[in-house]
Amino acid sequence: xxxxxxxxxxxxxxxxxxxxxxxxxxxxxxxxxxxxxxxxxxxxxxxxxxxxxxxxxxxxxxxxxxxxxxxxxxxxxxxxxxxxxxxxxxxxxxxxxxxxxxxxxxxxxxxxxxxxxxxxxxxxxxxxxxxxxxxxxxxxxxxxxxxxxxxxxxxxxxxxxxxxxxxxxxxxxxxxxxxxxxxxxxxxxxxxxxxxxxxxxxxxxxxxxxxxxxxxxxxxxxxxxxxxxxxxxxxxxxxxxxxxxxxxxxxxxxxxxxxxxxxx
Amino acid sequence: xxxxxxxxxxxxxxxxxxxxxxxxxxxxxxxxxxxxxxxxxxxxxxxxxxxxxxxxxxxxxxxxxxxxxxx
Numbered sequence: 001x002x003x004x005x006x007x008x009x010x011x012x013x014x015x016x017x018x019x020x021x022x023x024x025x026x027x028x029x030x031x032x033x034x035x036x037x038x039x040x041x042x043x044x045x046x047x048x049x050x051x052x053x054x055x056x057x058x059x060x061x062x063x064x065x066x067x068x069x070x071x072x073x074x075x076x077x078x079x080x081x082x083x084x085x086x087x088x089x090x091x092x093x094x095x096x097x098x099x100x101x102x103x104x105x106x107x108x109x110x111x112x113x114x115x116x117x118x119x120x121x122x123x124x125x126x127x128x129x130x131x132x133x134x135x136x137x138x139x140x141x142x143x144x145x146x147x148x149x150x151x152x153x154x155x156x157x158x159x160x161x162x163x164x165x166x167x168x169x170x171x172x173x174x175x176x177x178x179x180x181x182x183x184x185x186x187x188x189x190x191x192x193x194x195x196x197x198x199x200x201x202x203x204x205x206x207x208x209x210x211x212x213x214x215x216x217x218x219x220x221x222x223x224x225x226x227x228x229x230x231x232x233x234x235x236x237x238x239x240x241x242x243x244x245x246x247x248x249x250x251x252x253x254x255x256x257x258x259x260x261x262x263x264x
Numbered sequence: 265x266x267x268x269x270x271x272x273x274x275x276x277x278x279x280x281x282x283x284x285x286x287x288x289x290x291x292x293x294x295x296x297x298x299x300x301x302x303x304x305x306x307x308x309x310x311x312x313x314x315x316x317x318x319x320x321x322x323x324x325x326x327x328x329x330x331x332x333x334x335x
């Protein structure tokens with residue numbers, strides 16, 4: 001276990017000017033309670049968590065327990081622009097999130113369709129350029145399109161975050177070949193964002209060579225989110241170690257594992 | 265004659281407030297001082313250092329936002 005610890009610790013993940021030991025980024029939505037969210041994030045080992053920017057409910061004067069819980073645990077907050085359908089709204093949301101005071105890191109998400117929640121790529125590119133011009137560290141959610149990912153990377157985004165499947169669908173890694181091409185195309189971290197349904201999906205993303213995985217529903221929507229968070233943590237570590245270990249080539253026929261010499 | 269109240273839109277709701285109030289005055293009434301919020305007037309963020317001096321005017325569209333759980 002100590003050796004495992006050092007393998008993981010000696011494999012930092014860099015995003016902009018931040019360094020993380022965990023390659024799992026988790027969302028904070030959809031939990032049944034703040035306590036459950038807190039326990040699940042702790043079990044996931046994540047160091048960075050996403051949050052959304054929303055109107056304060058002026059009729060409800062109770063304190064913001066989600067935010068105070070996250071701040072007490074010292075997580076890096078990654079504000080998102082979920083729910084934005086235009087570059088303008090996404091940029092406004094990012095400006096507000098920076099003003100709240102959590103730095104300039106943002107998860108840019110410009111949605112193009114309510115049923116699939118697929119990104120509006122054209123608007124995403126416009127918003128990304130504007131945010132980069134304003135000094136934000138931009139992590140864009142995008143389609144698993146190598147050309148779009150290359151453009152976002154060349155613009156100066158700190159990572160690209162292609163979807164593996166629609167948000168909240170749990171369909172897993174639908175197009176591993178596109179992710180492979182994206183990994184060869186861009187020179188910034190590739191974070192699979194959306195679509196992970198269970199531990200093996202996270203492991204596959206990491207085995208492909210992705211730098212990190214971002215998920216929310218896969219954990220929060222599980223019957224036992226805390227246990228699933230732990231499973232995801234192990235899967236990301238397992239997939240990462242496997243990716244760095246040089247897997248055997250796939251072969252059609254068997255190769256004996258036991259020596260043929262000395263058979264009786 | 266000076267106007268005693270102004271009509272604004274606050275977080276999407278038509279709202280009437282006393283005239284000549286600053287953002288800080290409003291946040292104080294909403295018990296949102298010492299809380300991590302950001303304020304936008306007419307789609308432009310108002311930096312925290314300007315909350316004490318920014319007066320809210322008739323027809324202003326004011327948004328007060330914070331962080332909530334999300335993916």
